[in-house]
Amino acid sequence: MKFKWMLFFLLPFALRAQEIKMSETEIKVFKTEVMKSSANTQSLTSDFIQTKHMSFLSKPIESSGKLSFKKPGSVLWKYTKPFDYSVIFKDDKIYINDAGKKNSVNTGNSKMFDKLNKLIVGSISGDMFDEKEFIISYHKISDKSLVRFVPKDAAMKRYLKQIELHFYENTVSEVKMIEPNDDYTRILFKNKVLNAKIDNSVFNP
């Protein structure tokens, strides 16, 4: 009888997905699988939902849109709700279109988002695990993988504490950017389509 009661209390903990650090072998296998998946990916489109979580807010701030990627490194982040805003990363330049107002430089977020974009592009191209820039740790949660990136650069640490990339079937399914005060931005990717034809004009500023 006592054993049954113990099971009753312990079962929820067993059922909740636990985060487990990957072994060295698992890390090697994971990286190899990601790189293989990346090598086979020439393009990617995905819907995304972004939520901004700040401690003083009543509820997170939500926005959404579409991400397009084409090898070797063209990326379009296009927000459609609740505002029209797009950023193109192309040829080492950043092009912004804010509801029709165009700008080719954005000093406030470009460095930060450039780093994030390199991570996401890198995860697609297989070139993301930059240990010169980040302290990287690898974890498993149920059928997903979680990789944590802690910046080494002091300047970056002032506005970014940590980035988490969640992988499902060897592609990024979620990004979480955590600020030094523990506020964070989460981006969920849905309806991913790999290797569809994307016209180059999509990435024209």
Added chain:
Amino acid sequence: MQRLIIAFLTLNLMLSCRSVVPSGSQKISTKTAIFFYSPYFTDAAKDYVFKASIDAYSRSFGGILIIKKISPITHRVVMTTEFGNRVFDFEISEEQGFKKNYILEALDKKPILALLKTDFSLLVNNKFKYFDKYTNIDKEYLTTELNKQKVHITLEKGQLTAYRILKNRRPYLNIHFDASAGDFPTKVLLDHSTRKLRIKLTPFTD
């Protein structure tokens, strides 16, 4: 000499009011202070979230502006990029004044902080004390003070439509509100005429 100075200062004050208040307006003065309460940003249960569009000299950029009443006398004002990274983060209190929680290093300069303090302290302030009121048909003009700066408040048919700060009798800051029945202004424009700086705020719609 003293009378000359007083006359000069009085003339100066009258001229500065006149540039905001149309001629022919009727003045009503009281000896006891009256309080005007701004209807905006007053509900602590709400997040006031705006898409911010900024034109600064020849450049345009934007972000998301969040205003939150975090206590009966304090507002939190945070601007982020569209991607969610904080640009600045202030607390503005009627009693404790202006507190900087965070600002991007590139913006952490005295003149920029002073400008942001003036703009957002005025924008979120809920309580103004005044002695003089001018009326003209369906408009009212109140003269008050905030952080040692003279502020002119315009009401149209009883609704708050503008704040104005003059410096040396010239427009320094105009804040325009599109008419709104509630506590969430439908559109806000902060216009610094002398600095070619305009901040347009459009509320997020669910």
